[in-house]
Amino acid sequence: xxxxxxxDVYGTLFDVQSVQNQCEIIFPDKGSEISQVWxxxxxxYMFLHELMGHDVQFxxxxxxxxxxxxxxxxxxxxxxxxxxxxxxxxxxxxxDETQFVLSYLREKGYQLxxxxxxxxxxxxxxxxxxxxxxxxxxxxxxxxxxxxKPTVSSYQVVTDQLNISAEExxxxxxxxWDIAGAKNAGFQAAWINRSNGPEEVLGLSPDxxxxxxxxxxxxx
Numbered sequence: 001x002x003x004x005x006x007x008d009v010y011g012t013l014f015d016v017q018s019v020q021n022q023c024e025i026i027f028p029d030k031g032s033e034i035s036q037v038w039x040x041x042x043x044x045y046m047f048l049h050e051l052m053g054h055d056v057q058f059x060x061x062x063x064x065x066x067x068x069x070x071x072x073x074x075x076x077x078x079x080x081x082x083x084x085x086x087x088x089x090x091x092x093x094x095x096d097e098t099q100f101v102l103s104y105l106r107e108k109g110y111q112l113x114x115x116x117x118x119x120x121x122x123x124x125x126x127x128x129x130x131x132x133x134x135x136x137x138x139x140x141x142x143x144x145x146x147x148x149k150p151t152v153s154s155y156q157v158v159t160d161q162l163n164i165s166a167e168e169x170x171x172x173x174x175x176x177w178d179i180a181g182a183k184n185a186g187f188q189a190a191w192i193n194r195s196n197g198p199e200e201v202l203g204l205s206p207d208x209x210x211x212x213x214x215x216x217x218x219x220x
Contacts, residue, residue, distance in 0.1 A: 001167050002188065002220060005105055006140075006158055008173035009116040009123060010092075012192055012213075014130070018093035019085065026081050030073045038069035046117060050148045057143065058118050062089060090125040094132065095194075101213040102135040108220060113138035115158050115171075117148050138162060150181020158187075170207075172216065176200035183207075190219060 010016045017035050024031025042065045049056045066085055070077040105112055113136060116123055120141045127133040140161055145154045159166055166186030173179050174192040176199065182189045183204040191199075191206035192213060199205060208219050
C-alpha cells in the first residue's frame with residue numbers, strides 16, 4: 001500500500017548534535033553539554049507550549065532553549081553568539097546515508113516528503129543548504145495545522161496536503177515519540193533507532209526498525 005515515504009527531519013535526516021562543534025568554538029569545553037541540553041529543552045518546551053495552548057513557533061522555541069542551555073552551564077548568550085548558533089541550525093550535518101537513500105527511493109518511484117515541527121523557513125533553509133531539497137516532492141510543517149507533533153491533528157497535514165490516505169504513508173523518524181504519534185494517526189512507521197535505545201512503552205510499536213535509513217532498502 002505504501003505510495004509515499006514521509007521523513008521527520010531533525011535527528012532523522014540531519015544530526016541535530018552537529019551544532020555541538022559551533023557551541024564548542026564559542027564556549028570551550030562546554031559545547032557537548034550545551035548541545036545536548038539545547039535539544040532536550042527544545043523538545044520539552046515544544047510539548048509544554050502545546051499542552052498550555054500557546055501559539056509559539058519552533059524557531060522561537062529553538063531560540064529560547066538555546067538561551068536556557070547556555071545559561072545552564074553558567075554562561076551568558078550574547079547577541080553575536082545567538083546569531084551564530086541559530087545560523088548553525090540551518091547548517092546541520094546530513095547523516096552519511098541520507099542522500100543515497102533518498103536517491104534510491106526516488107528511483108523506485110516513491111513520492112518523498114518531509115514533515116517536521118520546524119517552521120517552513122527553517123526547513124527550506126536547511127534543505128537548500130544541504131542540497132537535498134530537489135529530492136523531495138513536498139516540504140511540510142506543522143504550522144499548517146497550528147499544533148505540534150505528536151498531536152493527531154498535526155499528522156493530518158500529511159494526508160491533507162498530499163491528498164492521500166494514512167494507509168499509503170510510511171512515516172520515518174528517529175524519535176520514538178514521533179513514531180508513536182504517527183502510528184496513532186494511522187501511518188505505517190519505521191523507527192530509525194540510531195542510539196540503539198529501548199522502544200517507547202506506549203502501546204504503539206513501529207512496523208519496522210533499523211539503525212539507520214538504509215533499512216528502508218529492505219522494506220521498500
